[in-house]
Amino acid sequence: xxxxxxHSRLSSFENCPKQFEFRYILKVPSETEGIEAFVGKxxxxxxxxxxxxxxxxxxxxxxxxxxxxxxxWEETFDAERVRIVREGTPLSYYRELGESCLRGYYLRHYPFxxxxxxxxxxxxxxxxxxxxxxxxxxxxxxxxRARDGAIEVHDYKTGARVPSQRVLDQDRQLALYQxxxxxxYGEDTPFRxxxxxxxxxxxxxxxxxxDELAALRETTIQRIDEIEAATTFEPKKIALxxxxxxxxxxxxxxxxxxxxxxxxxxxxVEEAAALAKAxxxxxxxxx
Ligand code: SF4
Numbered sequence: 090x091x092x093x094x095x096h097s098r099l100s101s102f103e104n105c106p107k108q109f110e111f112r113y114i115l116k117v118p119s120e121t122e123g124i125e126a127f128v129g130k131x132x133x134x135x136x137x138x139x140x141x142x143x144x145x146x147x148x149x150x151x152x153x154x155x156x157x158x159x160x161x162w163e164e165t166f167d168a169e170r171v172r173i174v175r176e177g178t179p180l181s182y183y184r185e186l187g188e189s190c191l192r193g194y195y196l197r198h199y200p201f202x203x204x205x206x207x208x209x210x211x212x213x214x215x216x217x218x219x220x221x222x223x224x225x226x227x228x229x230x231x232x233x234r235a236r237d238g239a240i241e242v243h244d245y246k247t248g249a250r251v252p253s254q255r256v257l258d259q260d261r262q263l264a265l266y267q268x269x270x271x272x273x274y275g276e277d278t279p280f281r282x283x284x285x286x287x288x289x290x291x292x293x294x295x296x297x298x299x300d301e302l303a304a305l306r307e308t309t310i311q312r313i314d315e316i317e318a319a320t321t322f323e324p325k326k327i328a329l330x331x332x333x334x335x336x337x338x339x340x341x342x343x344x345x346x347x348x349x350x351x352x353x354x355x356x357x358v359e360e361a362a363a364l365a366k367a368x369x370x371x372x373x374x375x376x
Contacts, residue, residue: 092224092317093214093224093225093226094223094224094225094226094309094313094316095225095226095227096225096227096261096262096265098113099261099309099312099313099316101113102312102316102319103312104325104327104329105324105325105327105330105333106319106321106322106323106324106325107322107323107324107325107335107339107340107341108324108333108335108339109316109322110322111335111338111339112335114322117335117338119334119335120170120334121170121171121172121334122170122171122172122334123171123172123174123332124171124172124173124174124180124183125174125183125247125248125332127165127166127171127183128183128184128186128187128190128247129245129247129248131158131161131162131165131187132158132187132190132191132245132247132287133210133230133245134161135154135157135158135161135191136191136194136230136231136245137209137210137230138157139154139195139201140201140206140209140231141209143201143206144206144209148199148200148201151192151195151196151199154191154195155188155191155192158187158188158191159188162184162187174331174332186247186288187247189288190247190287190288191287193287193290194245194285194287194290197290197292203235203236204233204234204235204236204241205233205234206231206232206233207232207233207234207240208229208231208232209230209231209232210228210229210230210231211228211229211232212226212227212228212229213226213227213228213229213266213269213270214226214269215268215269215272217268217306217309217310217313218306218310223309223310223313225265225268225269225309227262227265227266227269229242229243229244229266229270230243230244230245231243232270235281237279238279239278239279239280239281240270240274240278240279240280240281241280241281241282241283242263242266242267242270242280242281242282242283243283243284243285244262244263244282244283244284244285245285245287246284246285246286246287246288247287247288248286248288249288249289251286251289251291251293252293254293254295257282257284257293257294257295258295260282260284260295261305261309263282263283263284263295264282264297264301264302264305265305265309266282267280267282267297267302268302268305268306271302276299279296280296280297281294281295281296282294282295282296282297324339324340324341326341330342337351338351
């Protein structure tokens with residue numbers, strides 16, 4: 090099996106198979122981005138940078154961190170591309186939200202010596218089965234060794250909702266990362282999964298035992314088999330449809346006029362590509 094799966098790839102299929110088809114099979118480029126995702130990325134980038142400096146023994150002051158965030162916002166914000174879905178919410182609300190996430194995190198964790206950072210934004214690729222037929226990948230926000238020796242998998246979340254402990258104890262994403270990291274740090278090494286809900290200034294954690302990890306491998310493999318066998322991808326109306334980058338072309342939401350326009354655009358692109366190819370071939374014939 091050539092495809093390397095990720096938690097987000099699986100989630101996309103589970104949330105709405107049509108969105109999965111647009112994103113991973115048809116690879117329709119996403120022309121817009123929700124403001125929440127934009128803020129989340131900026132906060133992640135600043136925290137990544139903060140820990141790089143901490144690793145060098147140079148802890149920047151809080152105002153320097155916020156200043157960097159504001160500059161990064163200016164450099165990356167594109168009003169044509171970033172969408173505010175919640176009508177009536179001003180852009181300044183989101184900009185301040187990012188700042189308050191960073192301030193809260195900084196003040197809560199300063200001087201950042203609760204654990205030793207082992208990796209920042211680290212990509213992991215690992216098999217779920219012995220034969221290596223089912224492979225997963227992910228990017229871990231921060232890997233650390235805690236004072237009690239546990240390897241911690243840290244994840245920053247900028248969403249407003251903090252899930253219950255019961256939900257976190259069944260969370261797939263960080264538990265999968267534990268499976269990947271156990272190959273590196275040892276199967277018997279204690280692990281801790283840590284979520285930082287920075288918009289609420291709350292930190293939550295959970296652990297997984299061998300039986301839970303074995304069950305997770307099994308259910309993830311079953312999910313991958315289901316996706317590989319899928320031949321149709323039906324749209325599924327979900328609460329997040331308004332944030333879906335394919336809503337404009339989704340059969341459940343698109344107007345007939347939009348669908349006709351998109352079809353005409355796609356046809357024009359195909360015709361232009363065919364014409365370019367024909368011209369290339371003709372030039373080769375003349376050489
Ligand atoms: S708009 Fe909703 S139903 Fe349509 S593809 Fe996106 S998530 Fe699925």
